[in-house]
Amino acid sequence: MKKFFLSLLALLAGCGSDKPREPQQILAQTWPQIEAKGRSQTVSMVMWQGDPLINRYMNGYVRPELKRRYGIDLQISAGQGAGLVQTLAAEQQADQPSExxxxxxxxxTFYQLRQINGLLGPFVAQLPNAGFLDLQNPFINTDFQQPVAGMECPWGNVQFTFIYDSSKVTRPPQSFAELPAFLKAHPGQFTIPNEFTGMTLLKSWMIALSGDPKLFQGKFDEAVYQKWSGALWRQLNESRPYFWKQGRTFPEQLAPLHQLFANGEVAFTFSNNDAEVDNKVNQKVFPATARAYVPAPGTIRNSHYLGIVRRAQHPEAALLVINFLISPEAQLKKMDPNVWGDHTVLNLQALPAAQREQFEQLPSRRYAPRREAIQGLALPEPDPEYMTRLFKDFRTYVIEK
Incomplete structure (x- = not known):
């Protein structure tokens, strides 16, 4: 009988441990409590894995450092966007802890996760390194017109750029207004990937056509979208015969477009990271003649973030990971163009002088514009609905037309 009760108690204890804790219970802890509980845990991180240098930064630097500092085993798997949201929603519906x-x-994705209450809660203020974050910067404290409000932690800040081969193109179009005439004069050298980066190009182009970026601030406006997306589809379809393969097909991902560019089949590719051209040239993926720039009146600048799942099994360990990823050491390593080139989200003036000097002494960009040169060409991200609609309508009004 005694053995039966012991077995029953063990079973009940096991069932209880599977039940996710409430966010307020986790976030009410002090940092020393979080650190004690988070050590020597396994953390499952889901992220885009489409860039070899990003993967090398995570696997070759971040994972060993977390193991050394905290005994944390960071396990990384691929996932993003709607598929990620659907998986978390299914776990919620099944009342299961998250994988x-x-x-x-x-x-x-941030917007959709907020809709299903899939995130842990406002955790950023808990992080000791949060004091270094540049949270007064509107390109960092606002995500697609959504106040971050501590629900996700800034990780990097980037701006969309055109990348061209200067051995083939002596003078690329300096503005979106010049682009149609340029395409007509240089047929077959340009196309648009039907994915996130391509949609960022389309958003920037649509805003340029409107002549007033303020129209796209605040909540989604149906009338604004209809008017200026309509102008965009007309211009794209007029230019389509001068696209790569006469616009009969479009790359479904950015990587194939990068490959077309590397092979010399097209003269342009794009990046959401203004420094990516440097690391691609350094890897010898792109020719040494590749250059990046921002056409007038500007392109989208935004930040990317780290979030913790509401039903996470190791939330304290996830907090330790994020605190490390925004540390001056990890941000410095990540900002090096030879490593990743992802612009820091830290306020350099808040750093001790010695650390600030390290950032200032990083290798300068050789093929990408310096940040100060494109500061006046940065456009804020519009409401997420604009991207959702562009994805759908680009296929309907251009690809399948």
Missing amino acids: ADLLWINGE
Whole structure:
């Protein structure tokens, strides 16, 4: 009988441990309590894995450092966007703990996770390194017109750029207004990937056509979208015969477009990271003649973030991981163009002088514009609905037309 009760108690204890704790219970802890509980845990991180240098930064630097500092085993798996949201929603519906602890997210995914109450809660203020974050910067404290409000932690800040081969193009179009005439004069050299980066290009182009970026601030406006997306589809369809393969097909991902560019089949590719051209040239993926720039009146600048799943099994360990990822050491390593080139989300003036000097002495960009040169060409991200609609309508009004 005694053995039976002991077995029953063990079973009940096991069932109880599977029940996710309430966010307020987790976030009410002090940092020393979080650190003690988070050590020597396994953290499951879901992120985009489409760039070899990003993967090398995570696997070759971040994972060993977390193991050394905290005994944390960071396990990374691929996932993003709607598929990620659907998985978390299914776990919620089944009342199961999540298989994921930590997410790399922004924009539309952040919005959708808020809709299903899929995030832990406002945790950023808990992080000791949060004091270094540049949270007064509107390109960092606002995600697709959504106040971050501590629900996700800034990780990197980037701006969309055109990348061209200067051996083929002596003078690329300096503005979106010049682009149609340029395409007509240089047929077959340009196309648009039907994914996140391509949609960022389309958003920037649509805002340029409107002549007034303020129209796209605040909540989604149906009338604004209809008017200026309509102008965008007309211009795209007029230019389509001069696209790569006469616009009969479009790359479904950015990687194939990068490959077309590397092979010399097209003269342009794009990046959401203004420094990416440097690391691609350094890897010898792109030719040494590749250059990046921002056409007038500007392109989207945004930040990407780290979120913790509401039903995470190791939330304290996830907090330790995020605190490390925004540390001056990890941000410095990540900002190096030879490592990743992802612009920091830290306020450098808040750093001790010695650390600030390290950032200032990083290798400068050789093929990408310096940040100060494109500061006046940065456009804020519009509401997530604009991207959702562009995805759908680009296929309807251009690809399948």
